[in-house]
Amino acid sequence: MLAFIGRSVIQKIVTLFFVSVVSFAIIHIAPGEPSQVDPLNPKFTPEMVQRFRQAFHLDRPLYEQYALFYRDLLSGRTLSWKDSQPVLAKIWERFLNSLPLFVVGTLITWTVSFPVGVRSAIFRGGLYDRSATLISYVLISIPGFFFAYLLIIFAVNRFQVPVIGIQTFGLTEAPWLFRLNDRLWHLLLPSLLGATGGIAVLSRYVRSQMLEVESQDYVRTARAKGLPWEMVHYKHALRNALLPFVTMFGLILPGLIGGSVIIESIFSWPGLGRLAYEAILARDYPVILTINFIAAVLVLAGTFVSDLLYVIVDPRIRL
Amino acid sequence: MSPEPASPAAYLEAPSRPKRTRFQEFWRLFRRNRMALAGLAVFALFFVMAVIGLALTSGSRPLLDPARVRLPEKLLPPLSTPHHPLLAPGEEPVLGVYLCGTDDLGRDVFARMLQGAWVSLTVGFVAVGISVAIGIVMGGLAGFYGQRRIRLEQLLVTAVLLAGAGILAAGRRPLGAAVLIIGHAWLFWSISPWGLRRRRALPAGLGFLRRDTLMVDTLIMRFVDIMLCFPSFFLILTVVALLPASIYTIMIVIGLTSWEGTARFVRAEFLALREQDFVAAARALGVSNLRIIFRHMVPNAVAPVLVSATIGIASAILTEAGLSFLGFGVPPPHATWGNILSDGKRFIFDAPWLTFIPGAAILIVVLSFNLFGEGLRDILNPRSRERN
Numbered sequence: 001m002l003a004f005i006g007r008s009v010i011q012k013i014v015t016l017f018f019v020s021v022v023s024f025a026i027i028h029i030a031p032g033e034p035s036q037v038d039p040l041n042p043k044f045t046p047e048m049v050q051r052f053r054q055a056f057h058l059d060r061p062l063y064e065q066y067a068l069f070y071r072d073l074l075s076g077r078t079l080s081w082k083d084s085q086p087v088l089a090k091i092w093e094r095f096l097n098s099l100p101l102f103v104v105g106t107l108i109t110w111t112v113s114f115p116v117g118v119r120s121a122i123f124r125g126g127l128y129d130r131s132a133t134l135i136s137y138v139l140i141s142i143p144g145f146f147f148a149y150l151l152i153i154f155a156v157n158r159f160q161v162p163v164i165g166i167q168t169f170g171l172t173e174a175p176w177l178f179r180l181n182d183r184l185w186h187l188l189l190p191s192l193l194g195a196t197g198g199i200a201v202l203s204r205y206v207r208s209q210m211l212e213v214e215s216q217d218y219v220r221t222a223r224a225k226g227l228p229w230e231m232v233h234y235k236h237a238l239r240n241a242l243l244p245f246v247t248m249f250g251l252i253l254p255g256l257i258g259g260s261v262i263i264e265s266i267f268s269w270p271g272l273g274r275l276a277y278e279a280i281l282a283r284d285y286p287v288i289l290t291i292n293f294i295a296a297v298l299v300l301a302g303t304f305v306s307d308l309l310y311v312i313v314d315p316r317i318r319l
Numbered sequence: 320m321s322p323e324p325a326s327p328a329a330y331l332e333a334p335s336r337p338k339r340t341r342f343q344e345f346w347r348l349f350r351r352n353r354m355a356l357a358g359l360a361v362f363a364l365f366f367v368m369a370v371i372g373l374a375l376t377s378g379s380r381p382l383l384d385p386a387r388v389r390l391p392e393k394l395l396p397p398l399s400t401p402h403h404p405l406l407a408p409g410e411e412p413v414l415g416v417y418l419c420g421t422d423d424l425g426r427d428v429f430a431r432m433l434q435g436a437w438v439s440l441t442v443g444f445v446a447v448g449i450s451v452a453i454g455i456v457m458g459g460l461a462g463f464y465g466q467r468r469i470r471l472e473q474l475l476v477t478a479v480l481l482a483g484a485g486i487l488a489a490g491r492r493p494l495g496a497a498v499l500i501i502g503h504a505w506l507f508w509s510i511s512p513w514g515l516r517r518r519r520a521l522p523a524g525l526g527f528l529r530r531d532t533l534m535v536d537t538l539i540m541r542f543v544d545i546m547l548c549f550p551s552f553f554l555i556l557t558v559v560a561l562l563p564a565s566i567y568t569i570m571i572v573i574g575l576t577s578w579e580g581t582a583r584f585v586r587a588e589f590l591a592l593r594e595q596d597f598v599a600a601a602r603a604l605g606v607s608n609l610r611i612i613f614r615h616m617v618p619n620a621v622a623p624v625l626v627s628a629t630i631g632i633a634s635a636i637l638t639e640a641g642l643s644f645l646g647f648g649v650p651p652p653h654a655t656w657g658n659i660l661s662d663g664k665r666f667i668f669d670a671p672w673l674t675f676i677p678g679a680a681i682l683i684v685v686l687s688f689n690l691f692g693e694g695l696r697d698i699l700n701p702r703s704r705e706r707n
Contacts, residue, residue: 014541015541015544016548018545019545019549025485026554026558027557030558030561061491062485063485137689137690138682138686141637141688142685143644143678143681144641145640145641145644145660145661145664146660146674146677146679146681149667149674149678150678152667153668257550261556262641262644262645276553277556277645280556280560288557291553292550292553292554295548295550295553296549299547
């Protein structure tokens with residue numbers, strides 16, 4: 001077990017190193033330079049550009065830039081090129097905005113997909129199963145921005161509530177219950193949109209896992225010895241079908257930083273996705289690279305956690 | 320009455336062909352899956368529309384001009400007729416009616432949708448073509464030659480070449496060129512007959528160069544792991560934003576960032592097929608490796624690739640639409656479904672057709688690809704075939 005942990009940690013660190021090299025290379029080898037971002041601006045004299053290049057080490061060779069950048073990143077001193085704010089503080093602030101979306105979205109995903117998937121599996125081939133299948137394909141296929149506008153039109157016309165932004169502007173005087181209600185309305189649509197893809201995929205997966213277990217011999221035995229219907233499905237089948245989903249707790253980790261760019265731009269939600277989008281537009285390399293680095297760390301940590309959980313949960317797996 | 324074979328021996332000698340060919344069997348199963356059939360039908364319709372649309376909307380004097388601005392006619396709902404007195408001659412729509420309405424500049428949305436269909440189609444197919452090609456090569460290498468080890472000298476040559484390219488890119492021309500020349504010289508020496516002959520007689524001190532290091536499989540699969548660490552839409556967005564905007568950039572970038580799944584499938588299939596008897600038989604007959612790969616293994620490994628390619632087309636179309644929606648991608652006068660919707664979103668309550676028509680079109684096309692792909696998966700996978 002310890003050997004497994006040690007081996008995979010070393011492997012992940014090596015992977016992370018290569019990720020950092022590749023992302024750095026992609027960004028710096030691409031044509032154009034951040035100092036040329038606004039060539040028509042009369043304030044950008046050649047001396048300014050020179051000073052800018054010097055201040056951000058852009059005049060050094062690439063490998064030195066790489067070393068300097070990751071030294072700063074690991075010691076937490078990276079500054080944004082756009083406004084000279086510390087990058088980690090900026091990311092943290094936006095992360096706190098994205099977090100409610102992530103939490104509510106994940107809750108919606110898991111609470112909807114499990115009942116739907118289990119029910120489709122139990123009544124396989126029935127009307128419910130077939131319509132759930134079709135709906136999940138529709139949910140996978142619908143472009144997020146189109147669905148967002150459908151929901152906005154629906155919510156605004158039907159319930160007459162404002163939905164864009166984090167909260168309605170200028171409500172600081174209102175009673176707290178009113179403000180809470182307002183926040184919840186603003187939270188609902190973007191997190192629902194974030195959950196659609198997840199609901200579609202996860203409910204299909206629950207269904208196929210459940211079908212897999214239902215065809216096992218011990219379920220047939222349970223049925224044959226005359227156990228009540230719900231006992232067979234929920235006690236014998238469902239409990240064993242749940243096993244692979246424990247590992248999914250690890251795999252949702254990367255979602256923490258993957259705030260959707262499109263949904264956050266539509267709803268003017270100042271989250272991480274927006275930050276990444278603005279950084280890309282402004283060629284703010286430190287922010288782009290830092291977000292990328294954190295995302296890679298989360299992906300690797302997620303797979304690590306899910307491997308570990310799998311070993312802990314399933315006694316059949318030996319290392 | 321069926322013709323009896325003359326003798327038992329003749330019966331045994333007669334070639335026992337299967338009653339139905341593989342394609343007939345496939346079609347028989349496919350027809351039973353109504354959703355997949357509907358997907359295929361919609362896909363065929365979309366293909367025809369895109370080709371006709373390309374023919375009607377391109378050229379210097381297109382029949383349906385997607386870029387014709389008619390300011391008096393802006394934001395007309397679908398199926399409305401043009402106000403003839405206001406239009407200059409030659410500005411009237413050919414069909415005599417705006418089938419899908421007009422946008423905020425009075426451009427015919429129907430013509431723009433036709434133009435955008437071709438963009439979606441080509442982006443989907445070219446991007447997936449690129450990713451499948453890379454995936455098959457990478458997965459095939461890892462699956463077939465995976466057990467071979469890479470010698471230290473091969474790694475060193477690669478490192479020297481990469482360093483040369485890096486130094487060149489960093490701006491130090493002479494040094495980079497020198498390193499590149501050294502690397503190439505080394506490479507040519509080691510694959511030239513002269514170098515091959517001399518290999519056995521390396522000087523004693525350089526023997527460590529031939530030490531085995533990594534396995535090919537490890538190298539490729541770790542590379543796949545590295546690629547999977549990047550959040551894909553964010554990566555695509557970054558690269559597309561940094562490179563000059565064009566439709567080809569988008570196709571290539573989507574293709575280059577989405578081959579990992581295919582590579583994994585192909586590798587798994589190849590690892591399983593390598594151990595099969597027919598491959599062993601081919602090897603015993605002295606068939607060359609390349610022929611084994613392309614004649615015997617690829618046709619058997621193609622099923623999961625086909626499925627993931629079909630679903631990959633759907634996701635490539637969605638990605639392109641998302642990029643167009645964010646304002647990257649095809650430059651403005653050219654219409655794509657994503658940027659029709661993006662332009663129309665400002666008039667979402669006054670002119671909802673500008674949102675609904677392209678949105679519904681994307682939804683239907685992507686849905687048809689997904690249904691078709693899932694149908695293929697059910698048919699090509701013998702396990703789920705038995706179950707249903």
